[in-house]
Amino acid sequence: MKIGIVGAGSAGLFAANELGKTFGSDVKIKIFDAGPNIDDRTCPQKSEYECAQCDPCRIMSGVGGAGAWSSGILNLNKNIGGNLEDLCSKANLDINEIMNQIDNFFVANGAPNDIFDPYNNGGDLKQLKRKCAANDIRFIPIKQRLLGSKNTPKVIKSIVHQLGTDYDIEIIPNTRISTFSKDKTLTFEKGGKEQFDFLLIAPGRWGMLWLANICQKLDIKTYYEPLDIGVRVEVSSIIMEDICENIQRDPKFHIITPKYNDFIRTFCVNHKGYVVKENYEENIVGVNGHQISLNGESETSNFAFLIRQHLTAPLEDTTEYGRSIAKQTSILGGYKPLVQTLGDLRDGHRSRQSLIDRNPVQPSLNDYTPGDISMAYPYRFITDILEGLEILDNVIPGVNNNSTLIYAPEFKRSAKKVDVNKYLESKQVENIFFAGDGAGLSRGIVAAATTGIIAAKGIINKITNTM
Ligand SMILES: Cc1cc2nc3c(=O)[nH]c(=O)nc-3n(C[C@H](O)[C@H](O)[C@H](O)COP(=O)(O)OP(=O)(O)OC[C@H]3O[C@@H](n4cnc5c(N)ncnc54)[C@H](O)[C@@H]3O)c2cc1C
Structure with missing residues (x-):
């Protein structure tokens, strides 16, 4: 059994981890990313880490996705980043458990232990909420873990290493997928094709126009988002x-x-x-x-x-x-x-x-x-x-x-939302799953990871039912 994942961002990596945990190396998982490997990104301004202030740093993507080059704020709140609670409950998953799982995985891979908890930060949350209420403002208290620009690449590196050593998952950088087809074949821009049993398409915002375009060609429905x-x-x-x-x-x-x-x-x-x-x-x-x-x-x-x-x-x-x-x-x-x-x-x-x-x-x-x-x-x-x-x-x-x-x-820009079932599988083409920001299903690192996990659960159900 072979699973091909397009995009090594938060959605792709967390989906791969979920699949790896279930199947180990019994199922072959390959993740393709158009951008470079985490170690190969160099900043023309010669900063130790990506400065995120010059075009090459900001426009390019790569292993770790957009989140790897951000300040890495993990929003640990089910109301942030999409209809996560709804998505999870449709797939019979508990959103709180999934968020804890994602947070724990980041911590296990080197995320700082400190958490910003508005209920416990020493500030006067009650006073702030009172002022907001008096002025018709809704304030959303969110537990947040801040990876920080310097830590984020290290955390991603650790995740990538773990996926490779624990589950033999192959992450293939500098490999842009030019198209995917109904028979689950990926075509590489630099030449060649590879067929899989399942595809998970998670190209982030960087790839959202590409994704919408291919969906149109394959008669996979998409909807405009606000x-x-x-x-x-x-x-x-x-x-x-x-x-x-x-x-x-x-x-x-x-x-x-x-x-x-x-x-x-x-x-x-x-x-x-x-x-x-x-x-x-x-x-x-x-x-x-x-x-x-x-x-x-x-x-x-x-x-x-x-x-x-x-x-x-x-x-x-x-x-x-x-x-x-x-x-x-x-x-x-x-x-x-x-x-x-x-x-x-x-x-x-x-x-x-x-x-x-x-x-x-x-x-x-x-x-x-x-x-x-x-x-x-x-x-x-x-x-x-x-x-x-x-x-x-x-x-x-x-x-x-x-x-x-x-x-x-x-x-x-809002990605066009792909028409998917409760496990984020295309309603029009079987065994092609979608996750993350590029498919209009999430906004943010934790939310994208959540959708990756849901899609992985869908693939796991299908594989285990046929085994
Ligand atoms: C500057 C910046 C700061 C941010 N800060 C935060 C933050 O602090 N907290 C937060 O929660 N969110 C933040 N975000 C948003 C967050 O990074 C995204 O929501 C998250 O990364 C989405 O994950 P994803 O897996 O859907 O896509 P991405 O992380 O974008 O990953 C998609 C990957 O797919 C690859 N890809 C695309 N098309 C193809 C193709 N055709 N072939 C092969 N590979 C392809 C790309 O190279 C990319 O690596 C920030 C975003 C940016 C740009």
Whole structure:
């Protein structure tokens, strides 16, 4: 029996581990990844670890997936990262057990023992919850384990080593799959093919367009998911200190905006971190945030402030819509992210470099264009952002200051969701399973791992029933 896995990210690795635990080396498992092996990634800036601030580090993927090059925050909460509880219960699995299993596996492979538990961090969680409740904000307390940018590659290395030595699982880097077919054959871009009994396709966001394309060719149904679009907000770190250091490292606040009833949320909070430029694709730039840099801690904290937007006919393609806004913003910024002070955005002025230079909050990103985000973003989104920050200021005083920096574009493309059964097997093609962010089934390291485990359980059921 042979199982082929596309993508050595969180979903692929955890699926492989589950399969290995059950079958040992009795079933041959191969994982293919388009990117390099964990040891072979080198940063042109010659940092010891990936700096995640230059294009080669950020665009490329590789063994360990996108999570390997992140600050590695493990969100240990069933409400974060997708409909995990629902997915697990359909597959007769207990979400809490699965999350513990994932967390324990990371710890066994070298993840730090410390955990950020909002209920036990010494901060005044009750007071924060009271303020949130009084201002119609939903705060999601999450137990989080922070691997840290430096540890994450070491943890991945240990997992890869364990899969190889314990279960003889082969992880094959630098091998991009150009297509897969209904008869479970993988075609390699560099030439050759290999047929398997089961396929698990887990290509992450890096491979989501590719995946949607192949699904269309194979008549595997996919659905558009909502778009997450917004800005990155940067403030003096002292403003976030109490919450980030004493309650929750990456606090999640959910708000419904008054005018449009839109859902807006904080995401990817980088306390004392850096804003980084991304190249979403040619001629489309964007921003993201990163926790640790070669320069050490910054004096600012940043977070994404994202609006969730569903679209219906005639334009259901949320990625295309997000891309068109990001493109417009990129053109206005001369292919650099736009930066504007919140004061200027509110007052309808373009920010000038001279103003940014004397702004109390200094940008942690160097490569930007001072500009006017309202020239690029729809009125509805600007309204949502201004209203959202005003409300958030009741819980994080100072976030709505004139000196707060707003960066655009920031959007998280949603993968198209593959039509799968309760074990994440295609409803149209038997024995092809899907997992992770690229199939629209998860968002985040732990969530992707959860879907990998569910898919693996599906494959295990099928194999054991035929044995
Ligand atoms: C900068 C950054 C920071 C992040 N920080 C966090 C965080 O702190 N906490 C958190 O929970 N999440 C974080 N995330 C998100 C997290 O990394 C992802 O949710 C998670 O890695 C998804 O896992 P996955 O297995 O679905 O896909 P991935 O981890 O993306 O892995 C997919 C793999 O598939 C490979 N692949 C794609 N297409 C092909 C193909 N055709 N052939 C062969 N291989 C292919 C890719 O090379 C990749 O290695 C971050 C993401 C980024 C980009």
